[in-house]
Amino acid sequence: MSDAVTFRPMTETDMDAVLKIEYxxxxxxxxxxxxxxxxxxxxxxxxxxxxxxxxxxxIQVIIDEAHLLNI
Known part of the structure; x- marks a missing residue:
């Protein structure tokens, strides 16, 4: 059985983990x-x-459009 995939908004406390993946x-x-x-x-x-x-x-959201800026 695999682990469930979940999503949540980023906070500033997540920065080091995000940068590790980004770099x-x-x-x-x-x-x-x-x-x-x-x-x-x-x-x-x-x-x-x-x-x-x-x-x-x-994601940049403008009115009824969304632009993916980084993934």
Missing amino acids: AAFSHPWTRGIFLDGLKSYEIWLMFEGAQQVGHGV
Whole structure:
């Protein structure tokens, strides 16, 4: 049996775990400052398998449209 996949909004206390994934996944990762700004302006969701964070997504919502900025 596999662990359930769940999602929840990111908070500033999640920053180190998010940056660990970001720096492992991208050759030009977003910085701490970009994510801090993103927490003020965008929706940032975290993905978990069980208790393990396995990903994140940054979404810009404008009226009835959504743009995926980072995954």
